[in-house]
Each structure stands twice: as structure tokens, then as C-alpha cells.
Amino acid sequence: MTDLSDIRREYAKGGLRRADLPQNPMDLFELWMTQARDAELSDPTAMCVATVDEQGQPFQRIVLLKRFDDTGFVFFTNLGSRKAQQIAANNKISLHFPWHPLERQVSVLGEAQALSTAEVLKYFLTRPKDSQIAAWVSQQSSKLSARQVLEGKFFEMKAKFAKGDVPLPSFWGAI
Numbered sequence: 001m002t003d004l005s006d007i008r009r010e011y012a013k014g015g016l017r018r019a020d021l022p023q024n025p026m027d028l029f030e031l032w033m034t035q036a037r038d039a040e041l042s043d044p045t046a047m048c049v050a051t052v053d054e055q056g057q058p059f060q061r062i063v064l065l066k067r068f069d070d071t072g073f074v075f076f077t078n079l080g081s082r083k084a085q086q087i088a089a090n091n092k093i094s095l096h097f098p099w100h101p102l103e104r105q106v107s108v109l110g111e112a113q114a115l116s117t118a119e120v121l122k123y124f125l126t127r128p129k130d131s132q133i134a135a136w137v138s139q140q141s142s143k144l145s146a147r148q149v150l151e152g153k154f155f156e157m158k159a160k161f162a163k164g165d166v167p168l169p170s171f172w173g174a175i
């Protein structure tokens with residue numbers, strides 16, 4: 001067994017005092033997100049989303065948080081993906097922000113629900129054109145025979161949508 005027990009450091013950035021906790025935990029999240037951005041952490045919006053399959057087996061993957069407010073946290077994904085399918089069967093999920101360079105982490109428990117197409121479209125239109133095209137190409141959670149297949153599909157779609165706007169794929173959404 002590989003022994004990593006000699007990897008350790010002091011965690012001395014200071015603790016969390018009950019007196020410093022705001023009434024609404026989202027206010028603290030907002031402050032900590034601002035601090036994570038100010039600290040120039042790489043990917044401060046990256047969070048692990050845990051879902052479970054029919055056997056109750058959890059699986060986690062990174063997604064990017066795109067919005068949050070008192071009603072919840074929003075990320076965008078392929079609606080045919082494993083995560084979307086697992087959420088459709090069991091919408092209990094957990095989010096985790098690993099802000100360990102700041103000696104912090106945030107865990108969120110809750111129930112996922114899909115955003116309306118109108119809300120998804122609003123965000124989709126703000127994405128760079130290549131990201132819009134990538135949404136068409138990425139069949140998440142399925143096996144690829146070769147990387148070139150994916151790249152080939154991307155360039156095929158790029159040519160197809162060279163002129164005009166890229167439409168919102170029906171299989172792309174937000175949770």
C-alpha cells in the first residue's frame with residue numbers, strides 16, 4: 001500500500017466562529033465565493049455533484065456553478081447524461097465546493113429540479129459560439145471509440161453552424 005502519511009501541513013488560516021455566522025447560510029456562501037474568486041483559486045466555481053444510482057451507489061463529478069441565489073444553485077449539463085438520468089430517478093443530490101487552499105469546504109444537500117427552457121436559452125445565448133457548438137457535440141456519459149470522432153463531430157457542427165446562430169439543443173439543460 002502506498003503510504004502518504006508523511007504529507008501533512010498546518011491548517012492555520014483561522015477558524016469559523018459561531019458569532020461570525022450570518023442568519024442566512026447563503027450570505028456566508030456568497031462571501032466565501034467572493035473570497036475564493038479574489039484568492040484567484042483555479043476554477044472557484046467548480047463543484048462536485050453527487051448523485052446515486054438505483055442501487056444507492058453514489059457517483060460524483062465536477063461541474064461548474066453558473067448561478068446561485070436563495071432558491072438554489074444552477075449548473076448546465078446534457079439531459080441524457082448519467083447525472084441527469086440519476087437525478088430523474090432520485091433527485092436527492094449533494095454539492096461540494098473543495099476550497100481547500102483556503103482551508104474551507106462547502107457541502108450542500110438538497111433536491112434537484114430542471115430549469116425551464118426559457119431560462120436555459122437565456123444562458124445558452126451568453127455562451128461563446130464554440131461552447132454552444134460543443135453542447136451539440138458532447139454526448140456525455142457514453143463511450144467514444146476515438147478522440148478524433150469527437151473532434152470530427154465538432155468540426156462538422158462548426159461548419160454546419162458557420163453562418164447564423166447556434167440553436168439550443170433539446171438535450172441540453174440546467175439543473
Ligand SMILES: Cc1cc2nc3c(=O)[nH]c(=O)nc-3n(C[C@H](O)[C@H](O)[C@H](O)COP(=O)(O)O)c2cc1C
Pocket residue numbers: 043046059060061062063064065075076077078081082083084140141
Ligand atoms: C473542470 C471541469 C468542469 C466541468 N464542468 C461541467 C459542467 O459544467 N457541466 C457538465 O455537464 N459537465 C462538466 N464537466 C464534465 C463532468 O465532470 C462529467 O465528466 C460529465 O458531465 C459526465 O458526467 P456523468 O456521466 O456523471 O453525467 C466538467 C469537468 C471538469 C473537469
